[in-house]
Structure formats: structure tokens, C-alpha cells
Amino acid sequence: MPVLTEVLNLKMYINGDWVQAEDGKVNDIINPANGELIAKAPTGGLSETRQAIGAARRTFDSGEWSELPTVERAQYLRAIADKLDEKAEEIALLETLDQGKPLNESEIDVADAAACFRYYAGMITQPDGQTFHVADPMQAMVVREPVGVCALIVPWNFPLLMSVWKIAPALAAGNTIVFKxxxxxxxxxxxxxxxxxxxxxxxxxxxxxxxxxxxxxxELAESDLVDKVSFTGGTETGRNIMKAAAGNIKKISLELGGKSPNIVFADADIETAIDCTLIGIFFNQGEVCSAGSRLLLEESIHDEFIERLVERAQKIVVGQGKDRETEMGPLVSKQHLEKVLSYIEIGKQEGARLVCGGNRITENGFDKGYFVEPTIFVDTNPDMRIVQEEIFGPVLVVQKFKTEAEAIELANGTAFGLAAGVFTQDGAKGLRVIKKMRAGITWVNNYGPTYNEAPWGGYKQSGIGRGLGTFGLDEFMEVKQININLNVEPVGWYKN
Incomplete structure (x- = not known):
């Protein structure tokens, strides 16, 4: 395994050049597992942003990339995927040191990133467009064209993978990009x-x-030179981007917050449900937009399920992500640690009962890192903030239900609608419940898997638009209708 031996000096990339901030400002990048400095990053401002937008605009308008045959663009995408494979070990380690997640999760992210580039390389070389047999002498057709200059803004929870989910389809479609x-x-x-x-x-x-x-x-959202903005992050920031983007009515895609329900009926395979519940909330330290952060349990199995769930949760190995035995790493920053701990206190004050975790871990050399125990609250009600608001950490809230109708009502009872899971061995019931979920990403008898081929996005305040799959490519394209007259002669509509 490669070892980080010195502090990295990061740079920005504008019009093919690596540059620092004009004013010399830098930002310290900290390893959340031990508080050590791993990199220094330039802090760009309006000047650098406008330079990048200008470069993207000029390049797009020149047609150098947008008019390149798709087979040639696909070759670039496959070459990027090959390089990701080649550098996978190095990138995975850096991702873990930077974000905190366990190394095996970072390795999956790098592999998925390479696969995403290959997926879109294949997609853009397939037949596309439509033709319509309209009234003679006209022939109508539809073609898809790149949007133009695309601003891509990603969060900190999946730094590489979220980047690629936007960059791969944006480039595949023929756009130029400014990435933040x-x-x-x-x-x-x-x-x-x-x-x-x-x-x-x-x-x-x-x-x-x-x-x-x-x-x-x-600036990316406001600029009249930007044709589209694609953002993943918090709902409040998404609202601000919508307002800023209204200036030139640019296209927007927003993948925002979640407070996703995971419903377990009494007839479910309990061991499978427990296993997937743990993954749903503690994978990536719970810093997942689609995390199954609300567990809805049928009343008759509540006590037994919680007892076994807590027993498993307490055995999760928390540690530095670079250690192979680690199953859950630190939270990403001190600021986010404080946010998650504050929500745990809110849960206690609201009267929820803490049955697992709830504390910052500081012993055994963890005092300089941002570690929190896997945490579970029971005896909650729908009015509690910990039930309604996104915590974005390893904190699970549990709700009880008696009937299928009550489970559906509770599941849909937040402002969000990103994901949902249902566990039952009754196939008809599983599909019946899923169809009533106001959520964009759903699972039956599983929780969490994602695929490049399938759309990603949510209902309600969880966002607008979809990423991945054919839908993700469409987000970065415009649809043009072309009508061709096959009989070029006067129409004769006007008599004189």
C-alpha cells in the first residue's frame, strides 16, 4: 500500500493550467481520524471562477469537444477509466485519509468511478434520436445536443464517486465543465x-x-455564461442555487437531503433485515444522503429486533479508515462532529430513549479524531426533530407501527423523499408498499445498492432531476426537433 509521506500542495485546474489562488489564500485539509494535516488547498474566489467559466465557454463554443464524434469522446472516457484502475490503490488511500471512510469502501468507490466512465462511453456510441412519419411532405426528427457549459458542485461524503457521477455524463454528452x-x-x-x-x-x-x-x-449558479448547474448537497443550499440560477433560467439538477424510511414487517427474514439495517445507517459513518436513518418496525417484533440490532451495532469496529479491520471510520470534520453530537443531545431532550452509543469516542488514541459510536434511539414520535431532520451521521431513529397503512403514513411523513426500503417475505405486500412510497430510490429485502444503469434522485425536498443511467445523460443534453420539407415549393397559403 502507498504511504503519504508529505503534505500535498493542491492546485486548481483552469484552461489546462494548474494554478494557485491569486491572493495566495490556502485551506488546510485535515485527516479526520487523527487531526493531522494532509494537504493545503488554494481558496479560489470570483476571479478564478470567472476565468474557469470563460475557458469553458470559449471551448464549448469552439466545438472542439462538443462536435467531436462520439466514438472519439468515448475513447477519452475509457482512457480515464483505465487510469483510475491503474492508480486505484493510491486514490483509495487518499480518499480515506481525506474523508475518513474505511479503506475497503474507498476501494469500491474508485472501482465504481471507473465503471461509470466506461458505462457512459458505451452509452454515447449507441443509436440515438427519433424520426416521425408526419404529414407529407415533411419529415420530422429529434436529436440530442449538449447543454453547453455545466457547473458541477459536489459534497464531501463521496468525494470521488459523486464527482464522477456528474463529470462522466457531462463530458460524454459533449459539454464543457467547471467543477467545484x-x-x-x-x-x-x-x-x-x-x-x-x-x-x-x-x-x-x-x-x-x-x-x-x-x-x-x-458565482457558478448566477453566471449567464453557465447553461446548467448540477448540485448535490444540503436542501437549504439547493434552494439558494435555484434562486441564483433563475437569472438566465439555466437548467438545474439538485440531489438534496434525505430522511429515508426502512420498513420491516413481522414476516421479514429478520437476519437479513438486521444486516441491511446496519449497512443502511452505519455505512460511510451514516454520511449518506440515502441512509436508512428511520427504522420502522412492526410492533410485534420491535423488542426482539432492537435487542439483536443493538448487539450487532455494538460489535462494529470503529477506527482509522486506513486500518483493514475498521468497519466504521470518523466523521468528516470537527464541525460535522459537533452537529451530530448536538442532534444526539436533542434526541435525549425530546424524550427519545437511547439504547446504543450516543458518545464521542476519545479513548485508545482516538482523542484527536472525530469518532462517534453507532447510535440508536427508540421510543420516538413523528414530531421529534431527530425523526424529521437529516442528521447525516451514524444515528438511527426507530418508529413502531401496527398496520401496513400506518407504516406507509409514517414512512411518507417527512419533507424528504430520496430513498426507502421494505422487508417482507410477502412479495405482493412488498411491491404494494413500495408503490406508495414517495421516494425515488427503493429496495425490497435490501438497502443501499446503487447501479450506474439505474436513475438516482428523489421526490419532494430531496431534489429535482435524476443522475446515472440514461436519465443522467439526458440531464446534460437538450432535445431539438428538426423538420425537413421534402417538397421544396411554395405552400400557397396566401392567395396573393
Whole structure:
């Protein structure tokens, strides 16, 4: 395994050049497992953002990338995937040191990122468009074209994978991009852009600006030179982006918060349900937009299920992500640690009963990291903040239900609608309940798997639009109707 031997000096990538912030400002990037400095990142501002937008605009308008035959764009995407495979060990380690997640999870993310590039490389070389047999002498057809300059803004919980979920389809469609990673976790993004340079992507096609969302993100959303903004992150920030994007009515895609229900009926396979419940809330430290953060249990199995769930949760190995035995790493930052701990206190004050965890871990050398025990609350009610609000950490809240109708009502009883799970051995009931879930991503007898082929996105305040699959490519394209007159002669509508 490679070892990080020195502090990394990150840079921004604008019009094919690696640059620092004009004012020299830098941001310290901290390993959340031990508080150690792993990188210094430039803090870009309006000047760098506008330079990147300008480069993307000029390159798109030139047609150098947008008019390139799809088979040639696909070759670039496959070359990027090959480079990700080649550098997988290094990138996975950096992702773990930067974000905190266990190394085996980072390795999965890198492999999935490479697969995503290959998926879209294959998709854009398939037959596309439509033709219509309309009234003679006209022939009508539909073609898809790139949107233009796309601003891509990603969060810190899956730094590499979320980046690729946007970059791969945006480039595949023929767009140019200005990419903004989270200022908390920019390390793997710079490695990805090094790969984009290595494969010879034309200058100005892909640009990266580091900096705070209130400056860089806001400028990307407001700029009249940007045709689309795709954002993944918090719901409140999503609202602000919608407002900023209204200036030139740019296309938007928003993948926002979640408070997703995981329903377990009494007839479920209990061991499978317990196993998937643990994955649903404690994978990636619960820092997952689609996390199964609300467990809905049929009343007759509640006590037994909770007893066995707590027993399993208490055995989860918490530690530094780079250690192979670790099953759950630290939270991403001190600020987020404080947020999660504050919600645990809110849960206690609201009267929920804590049956597992609830504490920061500081013993055994963990005092400099941002570790929280796997945490479970029972005896909750729908009015509690811990039931309604996204905590984004390893905190599970449990609700009881007696009937199928009550389970559905509770499941749909938040402002969010990203994901939902149902566990039952009654196939008809499983599908019946899933069809009534106001959620965009659902599972029956499982929780969490994602696929490049399937759409990703939610209902209600969980966002607008879909990523991945054919839907994800469509988000980065415009649809054009073309009508051709096959009989070129005067129509004769007007008599004189």
C-alpha cells in the first residue's frame, strides 16, 4: 500500500493550467481520524471562477469537444477509466485519509468511478434520436445536443464517486465543465483532474475551482455564461442555487437531503433485515444522503429486533479508515462532529430513549479524531426533530407501527423523499408498499445498492432531476426537433 509521506500542495485546474489562488489564500485539509494535516488547498474566489467559466465557454463554443464524434469522446472516457484502475490503490488511500471512510469502501468507490466512465462511453456510441412519419411532405426528427457549459458542485461524503457521477455524463454528452469539489475533501478531485490532463483532454473542456460555496458556488449558479448547474448537497443550499440560477433560467439538477424510511414487517427474514439495517445507517459513518436513518418496525417484533440490532451495532469496529479491520471510520470534520453530537443531545431532550452509543469516542488514541459510536434511539414520535431532520451521521431513529397503512403514513411523513426500503417475505405486500412510497430510490429485502444503469434522485425536498443511467445523460443534453420539407415549393397559403 502507498504511504503519504508529505503534505500535498493542491492546485486548481483552469484552461489546462494548474494554478494557485491569486491572493495566495490556502485551506488546510485535515485527516479526520487523527487531526493531522494532509494537504493545503488554494481558496479560489470570483476571479478564478470567472476565468474557469470563460475557458469553458470559449471551448464549448469552439466545438472542439462538443462536435467531436462520439466514438472519439468515448475513447477519452475509457482512457480515464483505465487510469483510475491503474492508480486505484493510491486514490483509495487518499480518499480515506481525506474523508475518513474505511479503506475497503474507498476501494469500491474508485472501482465504481471507473465503471461509470466506461458505462457512459458505451452509452454515447449507441443509436440515438427519433424520426416521425408526419404529414407529407415533411419529415420530422429529434436529436440530442449538449447543454453547453455545466457547473458541477459536489459534497464531501463521496468525494470521488459523486464527482464522477456528474463529470462522466457531462463530458460524454459533449459539454464543457467547471467543477467545484467540497472545500473539506478536495484531494481525490485533484487526482482525477490529473488523470484528465494525462489522457489529453483538450484545454478548457474540464476546469476545477476550489473555494467556498458562498463565493464559487454562487458565482457558478448566477453566471449567464453557465447553461446548467448540477448540485448535490444540503436542501437549504439547493434552494439558494435555484434562486441564483433563475437569472438566465439555466437548467438545474439538485440531489438534496434525505430522511429515508426502512420498513420491516413481522414476516421479514429478520437476519437479513438486521444486516441491511446496519449497512443502511452505519455505512460511510451514516454520511449518506440515502441512509436508512428511520427504522420502522412492526410492533410485534420491535423488542426482539432492537435487542439483536443493538448487539450487532455494538460489535462494529470503529477506527482509522486506513486500518483493514475498521468497519466504521470518523466523521468528516470537527464541525460535522459537533452537529451530530448536538442532534444526539436533542434526541435525549425530546424524550427519545437511547439504547446504543450516543458518545464521542476519545479513548485508545482516538482523542484527536472525530469518532462517534453507532447510535440508536427508540421510543420516538413523528414530531421529534431527530425523526424529521437529516442528521447525516451514524444515528438511527426507530418508529413502531401496527398496520401496513400506518407504516406507509409514517414512512411518507417527512419533507424528504430520496430513498426507502421494505422487508417482507410477502412479495405482493412488498411491491404494494413500495408503490406508495414517495421516494425515488427503493429496495425490497435490501438497502443501499446503487447501479450506474439505474436513475438516482428523489421526490419532494430531496431534489429535482435524476443522475446515472440514461436519465443522467439526458440531464446534460437538450432535445431539438428538426423538420425537413421534402417538397421544396411554395405552400400557397396566401392567395396573393
Amino acid at each position: 469539489p467540497s472545500e473539506v475533501t478536495p484531494v481525490s478531485a485533484m487526482k482525477l483532474f490529473e488523470i484528465l490532463e494525462e489522457v489529453g483532454l483538450p484545454k478548457g473542456v474540464a476546469n476545477m475551482v476550489l473555494g467556498p460555496g458562498r463565493v464559487v458556488g454562487n
